[in-house]
């Protein structure tokens with residue numbers, strides 16, 4: 001039997017609690033019916049739990065050690081400059097609007113995403129399957145597309161590639177995505193394209209990315225954006241409408257619905273770069289609830305000393321760094337050393353420091369990212385780090401840390417075999433569904 005085409009729905013920033021409540025509140029009837037039909041579990045995100053890192057993990061089935069996207073904002077050692085993927089408008093202005101657009105829309109896939117990583121679009125295209133994506137930012141594929149904006153040039157994406165009107169491989173008549181973001185115009189664009197694709201049965205694999213929920217949740221705080229959840233529900237409903245109903249949609253397609261990370265409330269804001277103002281050669285890149293400290297070119301800085309400088313910092317939960325062949329997690333001067341061994345993790349010190357979900361593996365792999373800073377910083381509950389433009393989400397929601405609230409995601413599968421315990425397992429499920437060979441790094445994932 002030919003496997004059904006797969007639709008992967010990614011609802012940015014949706015917490016498990018919010019989806020689980022969808023059935024009771026009645027604000028998301030389509031998702032509630034999918035919950036009845038499918039298999040549901042809570043899964044974990046990666047670290048830092050920030051969208052470019054998470055979507056790269058969903059696309060490649062790997063952590064940052066393989067896909068090499070370390071953060072929303074990071075220091076590019078080769079080019080000796082900051083890369084900022086759009087933390088806030090203030091941060092975009094500080095980093096230079098033209099550079100941010102190129103980094104976010106083109107370079108993240110064309111230059112920053114690791115060469116050894118294989119995206120699910122690439123693996124499926126190599127097997128002769130038709131791939132498609134709508135608005136998904138980790139899009140690297142095998143088909144060349146030219147932007148409607150000449151300065152963006154060409155990129156390689158899925159066969160059918162729709163990206164905020166900037167890249168549109170076919171004419172769908174979808175409305176402009178950036179008309180009114182707060183009013184839901186981005187997801188309305190996605191819904192129009194999704195409807196068009198399902199009507200034409202135009203893919204074997206579609207990533208359908210809904211970004212508006214995260215935006216609303218940053219503003220209103222986690223588990224409060226019911227109106228936006230209802231619009232996400234409508235956007236999934238649009239696919240069902242195009243198929244002639246939800247039963248028909250599930251007859252024709254297998255579905256995966258998940259988010260990339262959670263969110264937690266922000267009650268306090270810290271500006272971390274001030275803590276290193278008198279350390280020559282230290283550069284802090286901070287955004288949302290995660291930060292990194294880099295030693296700039298030619299400066300020899302001891303990571304342990306950089307981490308220790310944050311021991312008394314109330315906004316910091318854990319700092320992480322490498323020492324010899326080990327990783328070290330540090331909280332208020334206490335430490336846990338860890339490294340993968342032949343039969344599980346070798347630990348010494350206070351294991352309670354990394355009590356967060358899947359924390360040893362997530363921390364280890366984040367530190368193994370070649371673009372990571374010398375020190376990684378995970379925020380304390382309730383705190384956010386101001387970004388490059390001094391912006392934050394005080395009174396709203398944020399994410400990025402190792403804490404459970406930022407790290408747990410809802411994961412629902414309908415008509416697809418296997419259980420995913422992490423967002424990095426989703427690509428494997430999809431490839432297995434199509435009996436397509438897994439990338440080599442997906443095997444023996446213990447260390």
Ligand SMILES: [Zn+2]
Nearest residue numbers: 013051214218
């Ligand atoms: Zn976000």
